[in-house]
Amino acid sequence: MRLSLKSLVMAFLMAIIIFSIPWVWVNIESIAVKTAAGDIAFFHTALKLCKLLWALFKEYIPYIFTLYIITAAGVIFLEERNPDRTIAWLLALGLLPGIGFIFYFLFGPDPKRRAVFKKYKKKRFYQSTFSEQLPEKEIYTNDIVPSKLVCLLEQTAHSRLSHWNSLDMLLNGENVFPAIEEALERAQRYIHLEYFSIAKDETGLKLFEILKKKVREGVPVRVIYDSVGSWRLGRKFIATLRNEGIDIQPFLPVSFPMIRRDLNFRNHRKIVVVDGEVAFTGGLNVGDMYFGRNRHMGFWRDTHVRIKGEAVAAIHEIFLNDWFFCTGQTLSEKETFWDSKGIPDTPLPMQIAASGPDSNWRAILQGYFHLFTMAQKRIWITTPYLVPDESLKMALTTSALSGVDVRIIIPSRADHRMVFWATRSNIDDLLAAGVRIFAYQNGFIHSKLVMADGKWLSVGTTNLDNRSLDINFEVQVFVYNEKKTREFEKQFLLDMDQCLEFNLRHRMERPIWDRIRESLGRLWSALL
Structure with a gap:
């Protein structure tokens, strides 16, 4: 049986309740202090109890905190499969013990759910x-169908190529x-x-x-x-x-x-x-x-x-x-x-790739990585959230530094504040590598598109962020056809006409408050 930090929290709270029962039983008569009007007052007894608990807590706080850190670290190392998220959670739980507990309980990994998914997979x-x-x-076969990408999606997503x-x-x-x-x-x-x-x-x-x-x-x-x-x-x-x-x-x-x-x-x-x-x-x-x-x-x-x-x-x-x-x-x-x-x-060759926590592989992320690294001319992306993990970020920056035309369209307004600022926190590194990034001005853009070299296209439900690529259940269509890809590229250029391009020099002059919010967004995205 795997142990989770959430289970430990619940067990700790239950232990406090159980061990409090004898004390309540022994002191039940002193708790009911009657006033002259006949009402029952609990204030004095409650105050004494709080003082006692605070004294005990102050005396044993070093031991409690040490036990907390060791237990939390051990459980997170066992539960998490993402090293960046592991480090982020350790920092959050160590630096903000109370708040960290609450956030981990609500948003942290759940090994029981992953066990359910593995059972479902079988x-x-x-x-x-x-x-x-x-x-x-x-x-039907031709040179446009990327055999290695097809093989990758067959292995990771059990996705057979259809023609x-x-x-x-x-x-x-x-x-x-x-x-x-x-x-x-x-x-x-x-x-x-x-x-x-x-x-x-x-x-x-x-x-x-x-x-x-x-x-x-x-x-x-x-x-x-x-x-x-x-x-x-x-x-x-x-x-x-x-x-x-x-x-x-x-x-x-x-x-x-x-x-x-x-x-x-x-x-x-x-x-x-x-x-x-x-x-x-x-x-x-x-x-x-x-x-x-x-x-x-x-x-x-x-x-x-x-x-x-x-x-x-x-x-x-x-x-x-x-x-x-x-x-x-x-x-x-x-x-x-x-x-x-x-x-x-x-013929229109394509594969349908599904990904989620029920798989040992991150099929769509790996498909994206392969697309980014095999592109020779251009990579055009539309995504509402730009919070890639380090592997995809490295693939994009390396391609741009190698002379590949990398363009990304993102929204100019937020539907989720923290993810919006997390997206903004990734812009500078990409701009410095030569990636061109555009903010859509005519409303909110929510398309999820990747196009490479005018030959390969991916469209579906997957955002370019950790939640979509690692945690949630998604589906993505990979199309291998020059004519169809050019059709989507034409629409990409029309969307670009509704955008303003980011400039690295202007980004360096942004207000300090924006920098703080972006840093908080980056930290938050690391936890998810």
Whole structure:
């Protein structure tokens, strides 16, 4: 049995309560001190108890602190697999004992959860679904398909290369949601959705009305929602949906999600699969915000993709495994069916990579690292959060210093303050290496894109930060096609027209308060 610091905290509190019982029992009569009016006063006894505890604490504080540090260090070394985060947590717990305890309890690693994920990994029911359903068809190959990257994703993400696909770029809420709604309306066999955040607003309610309608038509509807990202749905509303026939399940339910907003191991995927014919994934969750209806965020710039062909089975496999994890249910052949009749005639090689704490590998991070290091001409990135680990940061700076055109678009406004300042803290080092960084001015940009050498493209749900690349469950599409990559590069240049470029000299003149906030953001990002 693995020991966790959180378990030790709870055991310590329980020990205090248990050992306090005899003292309370012996002194129960002296506790009840009656006043002249007949009321019971506890003040004097409580004051004496506090003084006694403080005296004991002062006498033994060196021993308590030493035991605390040794125990915390040992447990963190056992729990953490990221050396940078290990050092950060040790500093936080050592320099801020009380506050460090609270932060670790809320945001620190949880070995029990990782054990659950490893158990889930061994019991994946649909692990070979994609391979079994692929038709016997001529394999298409060319020099653009990067064989070593393909091999890497096969090894780390069990992602088989598919060839016969189509992919459409869908920009922003006004294009994404109508396309998804049209596919849902045409569903005949099943509808499967998986989202990090579903809002109970006009957009979310419209989606659920379509799903209720399809249930009445006899189409099975299954929905996975993240219990933290979608906590505002509420139990009553969820119960109503279930009564209407929608099979909706939470992913890793937690207590008090409205307080613990940054918990680890969240399902950040956005997946829609309809009848095995079409699939959607990308940066957009479900809500009015993505139509630019949030006053603070303004226009919401995001990118989704619609996929048809062989790769639909690969995306569906991810949903099916997540459904099995949430419910333990295996679905009938009809409800896992992949329609091979509509395979596109034009080849579009791609892989679907899923990553998360259930794997020994960081598949998407490793895919990014390989893309960054094999690029010879250019690396263009769009990300809402720029908090890469040291390996990716080194890959980007080394590429830029080697003459590769490295450009990154990030937001100019914050949706999460600490991550915003953590992003800003990484700018100077990248600028010094020759990376060009641009701040998007026309609202908030939330796209997650990587393009390399005009030949290779990655689009999906993954942010360029530690939480996405190491802690959360994500899905990313890797496309190997020059024409399709150029299409996304063209949009990248249009987004650049809405940006202001960072200048290292101007950065050096920024106010001291901004420097402090960036330093705090960098420290915070190291803990996550």
